[in-house]
Amino acid sequence: MTISWVPVELTDSIGSILALYLAVACLIQARLWFKNKHDDIFRHYIILLTTAITIFAASRSIGHLVKQVLLLSGQNHIWQHLSPFSGGINTATFIAICTIGIYYQSVEKIHRQIEYYHHHLEDMVTRRTAALEDEITERKQIQQSLSEEKEQLAVTLRSIGDGVITTDTAGQVVLINKVAEQLTVWRHEEAAGRSIIDIFKIVDAHDRTPLENPVTRVLSLSRIVAMANNTVLIAKDGAEYNIADSGAPIYGQDSNIIGVVLVFRDVTAEKRLHAEMMKNEKLESVGVLAGGIAHDFNNILMAIMGNLSLTRHILDSQDRVYPLIKAAEKAAIRAKDLAQQLLTFSRGGDPVRQTAAIGEVIRESADFALHGSQIKCQYRIPDDLWLVHIDKGQMSQVIQNLIINARQAMDDSGSISISCENITDLAAEKFPPLAADRKYIKISTTDSGPGIPAKSIAKIFDPYFTTKEMGNGLGLAITNSIIAKHEGFIRVASSPEETVFTIYLPVAEPRSNGQAGAQSTLPCYPDATAHGKILVMDDEEMIRQVTYTMLRLLGYQVVLAADGRKALKLYLEASQTDAPIDAMIMDLTVPGGMGGKEAAAEALRLDPAAKILVSSGYSNDPIITNYRQYGFCGSLIKPYKIMDLHKALTAIITPQSAATPN
Amino acid sequence: MSDRLKGKGIRCGLFVLGLLLYAEPALAVQHHGGAEGLISHQIGHILFTLGMAFLLFRVYQDRKRGAGWFEFKGFLWCIILWNIMTFTGHWLDELTSPASFTIVNQHPVAFTINNLQDALFYFTRLDHLLLLPALFFLLKALQKWGKA
Numbered sequence A: 001m002t003i004s005w006v007p008v009e010l011t012d013s014i015g016s017i018l019a020l021y022l023a024v025a026c027l028i029q030a031r032l033w034f035k036n037k038h039d040d041i042f043r044h045y046i047i048l049l050t051t052a053i054t055i056f057a058a059s060r061s062i063g064h065l066v067k068q069v070l071l072l073s074g075q076n077h078i079w080q081h082l083s084p085f086s087g088g089i090n091t092a093t094f095i096a097i098c099t100i101g102i103y104y105q106s107v108e109k110i111h112r113q114i115e116y117y118h119h120h121l122e123d124m125v126t127r128r129t130a131a132l133e134d135e136i137t138e139r140k141q142i143q144q145s146l147s148e149e150k151e152q153l154a155v156t157l158r159s160i161g162d163g164v165i166t167t168d169t170a171g172q173v174v175l176i177n178k179v180a181e182q183l184t185v186w187r188h189e190e191a192a193g194r195s196i197i198d199i200f201k202i203v204d205a206h207d208r209t210p211l212e213n214p215v216t217r218v219l220s221l222s223r224i225v226a227m228a229n230n231t232v233l234i235a236k237d238g239a240e241y242n243i244a245d246s247g248a249p250i251y252g253q254d255s256n257i258i259g260v261v262l263v264f265r266d267v268t269a270e271k272r273l274h275a276e277m278m279k280n281e282k283l284e285s286v287g288v289l290a291g292g293i294a295h296d297f298n299n300i301l302m303a304i305m306g307n308l309s310l311t312r313h314i315l316d317s318q319d320r321v322y323p324l325i326k327a328a329e330k331a332a333i334r335a336k337d338l339a340q341q342l343l344t345f346s347r348g349g350d351p352v353r354q355t356a357a358i359g360e361v362i363r364e365s366a367d368f369a370l371h372g373s374q375i376k377c378q379y380r381i382p383d384d385l386w387l388v389h390i391d392k393g394q395m396s397q398v399i400q401n402l403i404i405n406a407r408q409a410m411d412d413s414g415s416i417s418i419s420c421e422n423i424t425d426l427a428a429e430k431f432p433p434l435a436a437d438r439k440y441i442k443i444s445t446t447d448s449g450p451g452i453p454a455k456s457i458a459k460i461f462d463p464y465f466t467t468k469e470m471g472n473g474l475g476l477a478i479t480n481s482i483i484a485k486h487e488g489f490i491r492v493a494s495s496p497e498e499t500v501f502t503i504y505l506p507v508a509e510p511r512s513n514g515q516a517g518a519q520s521t522l523p524c525y526p527d528a529t530a531h532g533k534i535l536v537m538d539d540e541e542m543i544r545q546v547t548y549t550m551l552r553l554l555g556y557q558v559v560l561a562a563d564g565r566k567a568l569k570l571y572l573e574a575s576q577t578d579a580p581i582d583a584m585i586m587d588l589t590v591p592g593g594m595g596g597k598e599a600a601a602e603a604l605r606l607d608p609a610a611k612i613l614v615s616s617g618y619s620n621d622p623i624i625t626n627y628r629q630y631g632f633c634g635s636l637i638k639p640y641k642i643m644d645l646h647k648a649l650t651a652i653i654t655p656q657s658a659a660t661p662n
Numbered sequence B: 001m002s003d004r005l006k007g008k009g010i011r012c013g014l015f016v017l018g019l020l021l022y023a024e025p026a027l028a029v030q031h032h033g034g035a036e037g038l039i040s041h042q043i044g045h046i047l048f049t050l051g052m053a054f055l056l057f058r059v060y061q062d063r064k065r066g067a068g069w070f071e072f073k074g075f076l077w078c079i080i081l082w083n084i085m086t087f088t089g090h091w092l093d094e095l096t097s098p099a100s101f102t103i104v105n106q107h108p109v110a111f112t113i114n115n116l117q118d119a120l121f122y123f124t125r126l127d128h129l130l131l132l133p134a135l136f137f138l139l140k141a142l143q144k145w146g147k148a
Helices: A006-036 A041-072 A076-159 A178-184 A214-221 A268-314 A322-347 A358-369 A392-409 A475-485 A510-521 A541-554 A564-575 A596-606 A642-652 B003-021 B035-061 B069-095 B116-124 B128-147
Strands: A002-004 A163-168 A173-176 A201-204 A231-234 A240-251 A257-266 A354-356 A376-380 A388-390 A415-423 A440-447 A489-494 A499-506 A533-537 A557-561 A583-587 A612-616 A634-637 B101-104 B107-112
Touching (some): A076 B035, A163 A240, A214 A240, A214 A257, A240 A268, A268 A541, A268 A642, A322 A392, A358 A376, A358 A392, A388 A392, A392 A415, A392 A440, A392 A499, A533 A564, A541 A557, A557 A564, A564 A583, A564 A596, A612 A642, B035 B069, B069 B116
Parallel strands (some): A533 A583, A612 A634
Antiparallel strands (some): A163 A173, A163 A257, A201 A231, A354 A388, B101 B107
16 A cells, blocks of 8 residues: 655654744743742753753754755755764753653752751751750759769768868879868868878877878778877978878779778867866866865864864963964964865865955965065055955965966066956946946956967966966866856956956945944954854864854853764754754764754754754855755854854844743 | 853864764774664663653652643653654664655655555654654643643
8 A cells, every 4th residue: 555655744844843842832931930949859850851852852853854855855965964963963862861860860869858858957956956955954964963962072071070181093182171171271272183192291199200191001902091099180381180080992983993082080179188088087086185185174174273263262362372372373264265275176166155355365365376486466455445245265266376377477586466446437448248237346467477378368268278387277267267156257468568367356235245244343252142052063073072162152052963863863852851952053064974964954844943054164065055945044164263153153043032041 | 151161162062063074984993884873863762761751650659740740741651652653663764665665856755555564664754743742741731830
């Protein structure tokens, strides 16, 4: 079958024109579309694809049209030359289209990934931010807990009462706590990184030889080591501390030693306290001994003084022996005071106060303390010095302590002045503890000694503080205590030229003045006009005898008993008769028998109206000080004189109450 | 791009074109005459077809829908078929006898169909019937994408 070739040529020609037109239209349309969005990879691809197709269409269409023209015009040989170019371009565009496709696939894949990241970036950032926040929170919590742990460790270290120093294995300081800083006088900033040997210098307390550093020992022995008791730490400023310490290795996670921790504490005070305790025990022993001696000595003095006072009473004052007896009595009184001091020292206690002029006490005490010394003492004591309510014995001890201290400070040469004055202007004294509603007298002792060092002045009233090699550190402490018990105050001012102790004592209340006045009106030698029956209970025979003599001389009837039980029996027997006992004088302490306290309690149980005086050599015994609480009507401090006895009995026995006239 | 570089590019392009136009056979290099041209062209068709087929596969795989995608798929189908058609046409061109053509003044005016191959050859010569719809579909797809 033969078919016309015209349809083929027509299709080829018209098709080529239309294909070229459509290809160009596609390219234009693609470019317009591409302009809207440059970053679209598919549009890029379409641009390349349409470009390639347009090139192909142009090459093919133009080629076909040219071919038709050349064939129709009989120029076939020209077409033979051009044909390979047209075909080659077409082939190249096919390959280019394929290549563009492959390229597009690769780029599109990357583009998709980029698009994915682009579109999910916010989510990713949000997720990552959340993760980071979690991470940061976790890190912060860890840091917080680490910080807290560190803080806790630091606070713990700071709070530890012991010194703590840690070092590395080279012995270089890593950490030093507050107490260690104070003891070594090395600040943490200075000490960190330095050798422990520089920071922690220790010597033997006895022979001062340097001791092996505990860090070195710990590192060599790899175990905990303790230091000897006699270790002394020498601080940077030269201060020395007795220390107790131990060193221990610090182990790391791999059980290797990574450092050493030293823990030490200042035992200086502990050692001092121990020494003080030892001293106290010694003092207590001495006190017991002194107390025992003083008690017996007091009883002997009672007999001596009693008999002396009786002798002086019997003798005519014009008798040539009379001054000798008086001098002996004065010496006995001084011995009594000494015994009282010994008793005070041995027993302590509240003062037994009486209203008195302190001037004489000061003179006697100072003279006594300066006896045998080259030191001159000047007194400025006005006659109108107000009376004070004092325990004469204790106040004498105060003055003696101050004067003895001054004497020792001046090496027995120089001068001391003691002045007394009434304080009329409290404000001028600038001494805050003084009560504005009370009156005071001021006693000042001034010595020309070298003065008290400034660093010691705040401690001089502390018990056991002393700058003297042989001192016990109790003198000024007792002085301060006695003044405080008298509601007074003491202060000190010192310079290299002089030291002034100033004592403020409250002035006696008006009633005290009255009592003092009453005392002064009492007769020196009572006549034998007293009435009454007195029971004297004392375990000492000589005291019973001298008291008996005194009482008889005063006009009393006397019954004697050696202990409380005997006294009670006699009291009961007498109460059954017409001559009951009007008053009893009971010794407080009866070794091996019923003492005054128990006997008085029993007597008062049997007869609540019983009048009892308590008698003792311990002037500061609580029963003597507060005798009313125990049912006694008054007290008598042994050794007492006839006048003391007379006053005490007169106060409790009125003539009307005395049952039996003499 | 600077003018200097542009000038260099133009000069290089003209030099390459000159080489192509006045190329003479040289024994020193491989000769690319004869069937090589056809084979190269056919390979080009195969690559073109594979390229478009893969793109079509991706379009279906990505389930592209919406404005323009139907037309784009039409373009791809048509261009693939066109490639097959022209590939077949080039192949049959070599097999078809010149005697089948009636030549007048060195110009074919008729074609004698003796068998199915001849008929298929005649049909493949009408390839614009597929190329034009393909380009039309591409244009419509681009227009719709442009509007979208």
